[in-house]
Amino acid sequence: KTIHSLKQKQEKSQFQITEISLGNLSRESVTEILSDLLCYRQIGKKGLYGGAINGADDNDTGGDGQQKQNISELAELCHRRTIGNAFFLFTFIRRLLDDGLFTWDATNQIWMWNLRNIVEKTAASTNVVKLMKEELQRLPSSYHPGFVKVACIGDSFKLEVLDAIWDLDIYDLQQYDFMQGQSLVSSWSQEGTSNYVESDLKNWISEIERKGFIEKYECMEGEVTYRWIHDKVREAALSLVPVEVLWSLKGRLGHVLLTKLKLNESSSSIFAVANLLQGGYTPSNQETKTEYAKIYLHAAKKASSMSAFVSAANYCGWGISMLSPSDHWESQYELSLDLHTVAAEAEVAIGRTENVLLRFKAITSQTHRPMTDKLRVYSAMVRRLAGLGMTTDAADHTLYVLKELGVTFPKNKPKRVFSLLSKLKKIKKQVQRLDLAEIKNLPNMNDPLDVFIQKMLSQLAKFCYRNKRDQLLMPLVILKIVENTLRRGANEYGPLSFSMLGLLFCGIKHDVKTGNKMADIAMELLRGKSYKNLEPQTVYTVWCFSRCWQYPLTDIVEPVSRVYADALICGDVESSMISIWQYICL
Numbered sequence: 001k002t003i004h005s006l007k008q009k010q011e012k013s014q015f016q017i018t019e020i021s022l023g024n025l026s027r028e029s030v031t032e033i034l035s036d037l038l039c040y041r042q043i044g045k046k047g048l049y050g051g052a053i054n055g056a057d058d059n060d061t062g063g064d065g066q067q068k069q070n071i072s073e074l075a076e077l078c079h080r081r082t083i084g085n086a087f088f089l090f091t092f093i094r095r096l097l098d099d100g101l102f103t104w105d106a107t108n109q110i111w112m113w114n115l116r117n118i119v120e121k122t123a124a125s126t127n128v129v130k131l132m133k134e135e136l137q138r139l140p141s142s143y144h145p146g147f148v149k150v151a152c153i154g155d156s157f158k159l160e161v162l163d164a165i166w167d168l169d170i171y172d173l174q175q176y177d178f179m180q181g182q183s184l185v186s187s188w189s190q191e192g193t194s195n196y197v198e199s200d201l202k203n204w205i206s207e208i209e210r211k212g213f214i215e216k217y218e219c220m221e222g223e224v225t226y227r228w229i230h231d232k233v234r235e236a237a238l239s240l241v242p243v244e245v246l247w248s249l250k251g252r253l254g255h256v257l258l259t260k261l262k263l264n265e266s267s268s269s270i271f272a273v274a275n276l277l278q279g280g281y282t283p284s285n286q287e288t289k290t291e292y293a294k295i296y297l298h299a300a301k302k303a304s305s306m307s308a309f310v311s312a313a314n315y316c317g318w319g320i321s322m323l324s325p326s327d328h329w330e331s332q333y334e335l336s337l338d339l340h341t342v343a344a345e346a347e348v349a350i351g352r353t354e355n356v357l358l359r360f361k362a363i364t365s366q367t368h369r370p371m372t373d374k375l376r377v378y379s380a381m382v383r384r385l386a387g388l389g390m391t392t393d394a395a396d397h398t399l400y401v402l403k404e405l406g407v408t409f410p411k412n413k414p415k416r417v418f419s420l421l422s423k424l425k426k427i428k429k430q431v432q433r434l435d436l437a438e439i440k441n442l443p444n445m446n447d448p449l450d451v452f453i454q455k456m457l458s459q460l461a462k463f464c465y466r467n468k469r470d471q472l473l474m475p476l477v478i479l480k481i482v483e484n485t486l487r488r489g490a491n492e493y494g495p496l497s498f499s500m501l502g503l504l505f506c507g508i509k510h511d512v513k514t515g516n517k518m519a520d521i522a523m524e525l526l527r528g529k530s531y532k533n534l535e536p537q538t539v540y541t542v543w544c545f546s547r548c549w550q551y552p553l554t555d556i557v558e559p560v561s562r563v564y565a566d567a568l569i570c571g572d573v574e575s576s577m578i579s580i581w582q583y584i585c586l
Contacts, residue, residue, distance in 0.1 A: 024084030031075035037093065038071065038102075038111040073115055087230050091135060132236035136213075144240055145169075146204045150214070151237035152250050152279075153272045156227035159205070161269045164260040165253050166201050250279035258291065264298050271311075274299035278318050286324055293322035293335055300342045309349040316343035329366055337363065337373060344380045348387075356384050371404040375452055382459060395463040395470055398456050405453055409476055416472050423479045427501070428514050430486070431521065439524045445489035457481050458493045461500075475504060485525075492531040495538040498522035502546035512549045519546035536567035536575045544582055557583065 025033070082088040096102055096118060103112050136147055149165055150157055205226065208214050213233055214226045228234040241249060254276025263270055274295050283289055296319030303312035319339045328336045344359035363377045378401045385394035399409070410416045445451055457477050464474035478497045485494035499522040506515030519542040526535055543551075543559045560583045567576035 025079070025086055025089065026084065027076060027079045030079045030084065030089065031072055033089070034071055034075050034078065034093075039109065074113065074118070077115070077119060085230075085232075088132070088232070091132070095135065130236075132233050133239050136236055136240065139211075143204060143208070146201075146208070147213075147237040148241050148249070149253065150226075150228075151234045152246075152253050152276060154275060155231065155234065156225050157272065158225050158269060159201075161257065161261070161272055163201060165256055168253070168256060247279060250276045254279070258295060263295060267298070267302075270295070270299045270302055274315060274318075282322075289322040289324075290332065290335070293319040293332075293339065295319075296322070297335065297339055297342065300339070300346070304342060304346055307349075309346040312346040313343055313350060313352075313355070316340075316346065333369075341376045341380075344377045348380045348384045351387070353384060353388070356381065371401070372449070375401065379452075379456070382456075386459070386463065391463045391467045392469065395460060395467060398460045398463065402453065402456055402460070405449070407453060407457070407480065409473060409480075413472060416476060420472070420475055420479075423476070424504075424509070427479060427482060428505075428511075431514065431517055434517075434521070436520060436524050439521050440527070442486075442525075443489045445485075445491040447488070450484065450488050451491060454481055454484055454491050454493045457484075458496075461497075478504075490525055490529070492529075492534055495522045495525040495529075495531060496534045496541070498525065499538045499541035499546070503541055506546050506549055515546045516550055532566075532570050533572070536563045536570065536572050536579070539563050539566075540575060540579050540582075 078089060078092060082092050096113075099121065101113055101118050101121065104110075105112050136144070146162075146166075149168075150162060153161055205214075209216060209226070212229055215229055216224060216226050238246065254273055257269070257273045257276065261267070261269060261273065263273060277292050277295060283292065296315045300312040300315035300319065303309070303315060316339050320336075320343070323332055323336055323339070340359045340362050344356055344363070347355040347359065360377055360381045363374055366373075378397060382394050382397050382401075385391075385397065402408070410419050445454070457480055461474050461477045461481070464470040464477060478500050481493050481497040482501060485491060485497070498518050502515040502518035502522065504515075505511040505518060509515075522538055522542055525531075526538060531538075539559055540563045543556050548556055560579050563579040564576050564583065567573070567579060
């Protein structure tokens, strides 16, 4: 609990936590632990034995007549039963003590045991799941339904979720398949339902936490959350229910939570409900299926925001399976579009190209729908092509999207050259008339479509740089970003484009004055903004390719070294390495 809270405060308080992962205990470590717990003493050369009074020989017996046992044999048995897991080891030892298999010899001040009895009485606990199941079954029967419900929810749970399903009688649920409306299983009634009385929720939580099965911690949202002390405890709780019943039970619990809780993508319980619904039977009613699909969509969006892209893709897949198979692109268009789009973006992050193509084709095949509905999936497809090194295909897709949005470029070389020269002349005159105060007061670009166009243009510039076929197109793209910035407002792609124009004027046209004016505009656009991702590249380009013509080299050292640190912070390793190389050269 303390370690978890420290991790949450780590970023705010600026301190480091060193984590050391510990595996299972070795037989030697288990021997040492038992030696300390059982107060042994080493006698002679035959091994480690239970402690004895001073002067006692190896054949002495304890006060209850038991022969002193070789503790190494006991350690070997404990290690075999618990696979060396520290938590299960102490649970196992506590169980032996509760069962009277350890006795205290007050006369000789030692613990005594009979190894044969221990072997016989623990023979059924051949693995840790069985061990924990037996521990749970030792509790009053009124505690068992709570364990099953919590285990169905997941690895952790909030009180609001458990409270919504606490009054449900799981012994009744298993008798009725709520989705299909028919009897499911009639064999699970060990406890019976006539005398069924479940524990009060607060008392149950308090007692189970005291016994060490669950623990309380404060999650990132500031809400109090409980979690299993170990995943094997949850596995043991699930084993209390027959497998053929568990599926129906999860679906029923999920359906109840769906009706009782107000769920959206920001809900902290969305994952628990989505997982429960997926674990149950598929409903036959299309209206219910649609509600399920919406829950899966909310869960997928939240998973994506947490960078859990595999889970997001799975949720989307479950949601898509709930759509109407024949006409969902007509009757459930918005829901279908969202599910396929989020799925495509998640698949890109995972790197599953075939699935990206599947979602991409499903959306782009809706030819009668507007292009604005397909922008996100096109963007995802472009990122995937770029990730595969297919910059030519990525550039073609980007040019197609920009054309559909009204942004075009000359196709042949002569026209591109003419357009480039005329635009450079025009932008030079426009910049010379600009005052930095006007740049400072430039409004922000707020139209999402304009921002998307700038993003696609920025990506296109990178593709053109890497692709010899379209290198002449790169300055035209940069000029377009600059024009959009001056015309429609400041954006994160503007500063780098101005700095690149500064490089072009200084290094190619040898117009140092205009190039440095471009550099000044780029730095002014960065001032007071939070364009952290592109700021290192902008600062590096400004100082190493524009201001280097007017400033002493000693003035460049500090900005370049700062770029190295800033680029590492935002994950821009390329800019970081280039800047440190430049720093060494200086």
